[in-house]
Amino acid sequence: MSNRSSFALVALTALLGLILTLVPLPHWVAIARPAFLVLVVLYWSTMAPFSAGIGLGFVSGLALDVFEGSLLGEHALALAFVTYLAIRLHLLMRAKPLFEQSIFVFAGLVVYEFLLWVIDGWSGHPTTGPARWIHTVSGGLIWPVIVGFLGRFHTPQ
Amino acid sequence: MAGFGTAVNRPLYGRGPSPGLRFTGYALLALTIMYFDQRGQLSERMRYGLQAIAYPIQLLVSSPGTLWHGMSSAFQTRSSLREENAALKARTRELELAAMRELALEQENAQLRDLRQALPPLVKKWQLAEVVSIETTPLRQRLVINRGKHDGAFVNEAVIDDHGILGQVARIGPFSSEVILITDPEHAISVQVVRNNLRTVAIGSGNSGELLLRDLAVNSDVKSGDLLVSSGLGGVFPAGYPVAQIIGVRREANQLLAQVRAAPLAQVERAREVMLIEFDPAHPAAPAPNPPIAPLPPPPSPKHPAPVEADD
Numbered sequence: 001m002s003n004r005s006s007f008a009l010v011a012l013t014a015l016l017g018l019i020l021t022l023v024p025l026p027h028w029v030a031i032a033r034p035a036f037l038v039l040v041v042l043y044w045s046t047m048a049p050f051s052a053g054i055g056l057g058f059v060s061g062l063a064l065d066v067f068e069g070s071l072l073g074e075h076a077l078a079l080a081f082v083t084y085l086a087i088r089l090h091l092l093m094r095a096k097p098l099f100e101q102s103i104f105v106f107a108g109l110v111v112y113e114f115l116l117w118v119i120d121g122w123s124g125h126p127t128t129g130p131a132r133w134i135h136t137v138s139g140g141l142i143w144p145v146i147v148g149f150l151g152r153f154h155t156p157q
Numbered sequence: 158m159a160g161f162g163t164a165v166n167r168p169l170y171g172r173g174p175s176p177g178l179r180f181t182g183y184a185l186l187a188l189t190i191m192y193f194d195q196r197g198q199l200s201e202r203m204r205y206g207l208q209a210i211a212y213p214i215q216l217l218v219s220s221p222g223t224l225w226h227g228m229s230s231a232f233q234t235r236s237s238l239r240e241e242n243a244a245l246k247a248r249t250r251e252l253e254l255a256a257m258r259e260l261a262l263e264q265e266n267a268q269l270r271d272l273r274q275a276l277p278p279l280v281k282k283w284q285l286a287e288v289v290s291i292e293t294t295p296l297r298q299r300l301v302i303n304r305g306k307h308d309g310a311f312v313n314e315a316v317i318d319d320h321g322i323l324g325q326v327a328r329i330g331p332f333s334s335e336v337i338l339i340t341d342p343e344h345a346i347s348v349q350v351v352r353n354n355l356r357t358v359a360i361g362s363g364n365s366g367e368l369l370l371r372d373l374a375v376n377s378d379v380k381s382g383d384l385l386v387s388s389g390l391g392g393v394f395p396a397g398y399p400v401a402q403i404i405g406v407r408r409e410a411n412q413l414l415a416q417v418r419a420a421p422l423a424q425v426e427r428a429r430e431v432m433l434i435e436f437d438p439a440h441p442a443a444p445a446p447n448p449p450i451a452p453l454p455p456p457p458s459p460k461h462p463a464p465v466e467a468d469d
Contacts, residue, residue, distance in 0.1 A: 022218045024291050027365065027426075031295070054176060058183045066207045067214075068292075069299060069328070069335060073190035080187065084180035123195055125343070129363075131295045 006051045009153055013040050014060055022067055031131050034139040035109065037064060038079060039146045042108060045086040046093050048154065057083030070116075071123050078115035082108050098144045106140030208305075208330025212289075215301050215333065219290045226429070279395060281437040284308065286316075288429050289333060295363040298341035298425070300324070304433060305332040313393050315434045315444075321399035321422035322346065322387060323431055339400065340365050340425055347390040348400050350383050359385060359401060362418075365425040368401050370417035375408050379417055392444045395436050 017040035025033060041060050044052035061076030068075070085108060086093070093104050113136055174182075286302040304310045306329055314326045316336050324344065327337040337344050340361040348370075349356045355378060359368040373379060383403040389396030401419035408415045436443045 018214070019218055022215070022290070024219070024222065027293055030293070054179045054183050058187065061187075066211050069297065071191055072194040072203070073187040077184055077187035077191070080180060080183040084176055087176050119191070123191070125296075129295055 006048065006154070010044050010048070010052045010056065013044070013150060013153070014056065016040070018060070018063055018067070021064070032134050032138045034142045035112075035135050036146075038082070038109065038112060039105070039139055039143065040150070041079060041083055042086050042105060043146055043150050045083045046090040047150075049087045049090050054080050054083050054087065057081075071119065071125070074116060074119045074123075077119070078112045081115060082112045085111070098147060101147070102140045102143045105143045106136055109136035109139045112136075204328055205306075205330055208328060208333060208335070212301075212330060212333045215290050279436055279440045279443060280434055282309070282435040284310075284433050286310075286431050286433050288431060291426070291428070293338075293340075293365045293426060296342065298338040298344075298361060298363065298365055299327070300336040300338065300428065300431070301333055302336055302431060302433075303333055305330045305334050307331055309435075310334050310433055311435075315394050315436070316431050317398065317434060318423045318428050318431050320424060321401070322394055323421075323423040323425065323428060325393050326433070336431070338365070338425055339421055339423075340368060346394060346400060347388045348385040349388040350379060350403075351386055352383055353378055355379065356388050356390070359419060366420055367404075368419045368421055370403075370419060371414065373415050373417050375413060375415050377415060379403055379406055379415070381406060385419055389444055395440075395443050 014037060017037035020036040021033070024030075037060050041052070041057050044056065045054075057079040058076050061079035062073070064070075064075035064079070065072050089104070093101060096104065110133075113133060117132070284304060286304040286308075289301040289303050291301075292299045300316075300323075302316075310326055310329060312326055312329050316323045316325055322339060324336045324338040324341070326334050328335040338361065339346050339359065340363070342361050342363040344361045345358050347356065348359045355373075357370050357373055359370055362369050370379075381403055384399065385401045385403065387394040387396060387398045387400055399422050401421045403417060403419045405418040406415055407417075438444075
């Protein structure tokens with residue numbers, strides 16, 4: 001796969017992830033909705049860390065900041081950090097079976113949400129309730145599906 | 158460069174700065190942006206531009222729902238349309254009856270208040286806006302509507318639907334704006350109980366069916382079913398518009414404050430069309446002229462003392 005087409009692929013799937021993150025859903029479904037964009041970024045930074053670096057995490061996070069109206073740079077920082085972790089650990093993670101990968105992803109999402117929670121608190125935004133942590137679990141659970149879906153578009157080696 | 162590789166055969170290390178260095182760079186950038194956004198120095202302009210970029214994607218995301226709504230209304234049957242028409246006619250008649258005495262009441266009110274001339278109408282300008290997207294999560298309760306700066310919308314403009322106050326414009330873009338709903342946990346609206354004019358503040362709960370009245374004493378005179386209207390304090394909403402109805406009061410002996418919940422009258426989750434309303438500041442029911450979060454005035458220079466505003 002050429003560089004350009006892989007860039008287009010990453011950008012398109014990230015856009016798809018963003019749209020899935022934003023599609024309006026009923027209240028009780030929206031709480032459990034996995035953070036699709038974060039999962040897509042995690043996928044590319046573990047499976048193809050060369051085409052999708054920390055820059056992808058930063059830009060995707062900035063997009064989340066714009067659409068979710070949070071403090072500008074908040075999601076960007078959290079997602080860039082998780083992307084960094086994923087890139088550092090990508091060899092370790094790729095060698096694991098899917099089930100263990102899910103646990104890694106869950107841990108990554110917890111780190112991500114924790115950073116958001118801390119920044120929310122510092123900047124004086126409400127940090128209501130345990131509901132915000134639900135997506136870390138659903139994100140870990142849906143990881144095999146993400147791998148199965150995105151794995152069709154490229155040839156992992 | 159044999160060794161590990163993926164679809165894209167570019168080595169990870171030895172090309173450009175290391176991941177750690179890159180992350181440090183991005184983190185510093187993010188922290189800088191956050192700092193300035195928190196201080197409110199870059200946000201206005203940048204947010205305006207970002208809102209413009211985001212709007213096409215918001216339209217795209219909401220398009221399936223819009224399409225579905227458009228199709229279902231195109232395939233409505235003749236009989237259901239006739240029914241709807243009859244219901245609307247009946248409602249119009251009711252409203253006309255209610256409004257008939259309005260003019261006389263208005264004049265009577267002006268006389269009672271000892272005003273020499275008739276009052277200007279409270280609503281100076283209103284426009285209809287369509288809801289582009291709606292977000293109702295525990296952390297954020299927002300709408301995006303298809304009216305922006307080009308349509309004359311402005312920040313802190315009141316947004317209502319045909320049942321009551323819905324929220325206010327929080328951020329504005331060229332063709333769209335973001336509305337913060339009264340149920341957003343970051344929103345508070347000054348209200349009063351119609352029955353006894355008791356004033357308090359209704360705070361959003363993050364649940365689109367609920368507002369919280371957190372600072373009413375245990376012995377305050379509220380009960381389930383009381384209607385709450387806006388009190389006109391706070392500078393955004395005019396006095397007397399319906400806001401919510403109290404649905405639960407809990408008083409516990411060991412607590413100083415009662416736990417009061419209210420349900421918003423505006424249909425927060427089902428809103429498709431909303432009204433943006435600009436009020437005439439000359440009307441006594443209009444919101445007090447100073448907005449709650451006004452930018453600091455420039456320090457008065459000794460040469461040109463600031464004009465003293467007349468107090469009424």
